[in-house]
Amino acid sequence: MNTESPSRRRALVTGGSGDLGREIARQLIASGTDVATSSRHSEAPGVGERWHLNCDLAEASGAGRLVDEVRGKWGGLEVLVNNAGVAPGAITPMVHETDDAIERVVATNVLGPLYLLRGLLPLLRQAPGGGVVVNIASRAGLAPIPGLVAYSASKSALVSLTLAIAKEESDGKVYLAALCPGGIATELRASLFGRDDAAQQLPVGRVASLVGEIALHRTADGRPVRSGGAVLVTRATGVQVLDWRTDERGVETLSWR
Numbered sequence: 001m002n003t004e005s006p007s008r009r010r011a012l013v014t015g016g017s018g019d020l021g022r023e024i025a026r027q028l029i030a031s032g033t034d035v036a037t038s039s040r041h042s043e044a045p046g047v048g049e050r051w052h053l054n055c056d057l058a059e060a061s062g063a064g065r066l067v068d069e070v071r072g073k074w075g076g077l078e079v080l081v082n083n084a085g086v087a088p089g090a091i092t093p094m095v096h097e098t099d100d101a102i103e104r105v106v107a108t109n110v111l112g113p114l115y116l117l118r119g120l121l122p123l124l125r126q127a128p129g130g131g132v133v134v135n136i137a138s139r140a141g142l143a144p145i146p147g148l149v150a151y152s153a154s155k156s157a158l159v160s161l162t163l164a165i166a167k168e169e170s171d172g173k174v175y176l177a178a179l180c181p182g183g184i185a186t187e188l189r190a191s192l193f194g195r196d197d198a199a200q201q202l203p204v205g206r207v208a209s210l211v212g213e214i215a216l217h218r219t220a221d222g223r224p225v226r227s228g229g230a231v232l233v234t235r236a237t238g239v240q241v242l243d244w245r246t247d248e249r250g251v252e253t254l255s256w257r
């Protein structure tokens, strides 16, 4: 195991075989970061130098294997991008959603990031300049979509666990933020809403570059992103930062900047 302090950042990007994960990995590699990716089935094609592990993050054992692999290969980690996620195969009213679809969505989108964070936070806490976690949630986690009830709820949970863990990690050793994109021009979007719709959505490169900005705790126009905060980006409104504050009475409020 290599326990030496690295001269380069090391990042784990889950869902690295998908449209967004591949682009996040590509941009991180271009910025000089060593990247590991994961997915269930396939190698992540075309992202340059990196290693890849096939594991099912909907199962605690899959996340555990990935944690062990990061510990064994690198012995440390600076950046975790929880990007792996699934949506149901079609827009479906709640009463017709199957047990299997609900369980798959919740397990992949909520339990996967939780298991990984549980295993990797100790490594991220040791990162020399502070560890960074970017959880890829969705606009649907803030503005739920009918026909995507389990998916919307799973992404709300991802935003919530980002804030909860940031509060636990309040000594500043790990910075966490949730990115909530509106529709992105990917196959996932096309499979739900059709190709014409997908072509109108956010380019993957724009969303991937936001991951890099958030990892530096700010947006491109210099707005700070507080640990535990969320960044919403849609094609129509651009970037908005959702921040939380506690007033002198201990009352917490969420506000947009």
Ligand SMILES: NC(=O)c1ccc[n+]([C@@H]2O[C@H](COP(=O)([O-])OP(=O)(O)OC[C@H]3O[C@@H](n4cnc5c(N)ncnc54)[C@H](OP(=O)(O)O)[C@@H]3O)[C@@H](O)[C@H]2O)c1
Residues within 6 Å of the ligand: 014, 015, 016, 017, 018, 019, 020, 021, 038, 039, 040, 041, 042, 055, 056, 057, 058, 083, 084, 085, 086, 087, 108, 112, 136, 137, 138, 139, 180, 181, 182, 183, 184, 185, 186, 187, 188, 189, 201
């Ligand atoms: N596309 C959009 O409009 C949109 C909008 C907002 C947010 N998002 C979010 O952005 C992220 C990426 O979406 P995308 O459009 O790039 O989707 P995608 O192309 O379908 O990529 C999803 C990735 O997650 C992996 N994955 C799925 N289930 C997994 C599991 N159980 N264990 C491990 N890996 C798993 C997939 O690989 P395998 O299938 O090989 O496992 C794939 O690499 C997702 O979290 C999605 O919810 C997407």
